[in-house]
Amino acid sequence: MTLDDLRVFVAVCRAGSLSSVARDLGCTQSAVSQHVKRLERETGVALLERRPRGVVPTGAGRLLEAAAAEGISGLDLAVRQLRDLVDGHGGHVRVATGATTVRHFMSDAVVMFRHRHPRVNLEFRTVSSGRGTFDALADGTLDLAWITIGPPVRGIEQRTVAELPWLLAVRADDPLAGRPRLDPAELADVRLIRLPPNSTSAAHLEAACAERDVRFTYEPSVADWDTALLLAELGVGRAVVPAVPGLPVPGEGPLRLVPLPGLRPLPVGWAVRRWDALSPPARAFADTVAASR
16 A cells, blocks of 8 residues: 555545545546555455445544544654755744634734744634634644634544633613623523624534523624624624624723623634644644733
8 A cells, every 4th residue: 555545545534525535636536446446455345335425434444544644644744844854944833713813812922933933934824614624634734723612523632722701792872882791691682793603603602592591683694703893883783702802992992892791601722633743833832822812
């Protein structure tokens, strides 16, 4: 078996489709199938189960996938580190974030890190989905990802850095603006600007409301927290948002933020493949972000 065979096999297991991997690699489905068949001949067992809508690994296939993914990730990390040594660079740190994440959680840390590690290249990347983020961590494309902490993911370690209380954001002249705090049940009849419905933060908010037997009603959704805050400030609607760093000072300006202490806070932090496998620069950046909060 070859390293290419194993890479293709891992990709097929994650995609659940030979044709999808073939498109990504720019080759034929037959070529992808040959990689898998070579592994099956070498191991003497069936590794994939064909189904009407794709393929899934067999029990033996899952064993090989887990071992291959771990080994490939370790090799890729070693090759990157060797290249950094040969090129005389301080290395790279590849981080998955959104623009609001950098603004609210990392702005001070980025400045501090660049001052301490001027030869390390920081790369910030946007990944379209949580699954895509975890896949990129697993295959070594990313070192770190700033996420809303969610359920366990196989092959990924999550570490909470902060727990963010929930706030109601309203315009200063809103009838609710002068309240020192609100019980979530008081918002049952209030239409709210919705957080991205497929996001982990929205799922966490719904779960926290369910714990209090509260169900919110929503206006159309927005793409991020900053947009929800802006619409609330403009008086277009009200929004329940997490208390991210850098929010306006209470009592000043056109926006008011009313605490909702009855809702379980939103945990945010880092996701990595393995903490003990992080490069020294990546670990230093993760620690700098946590310390700068």
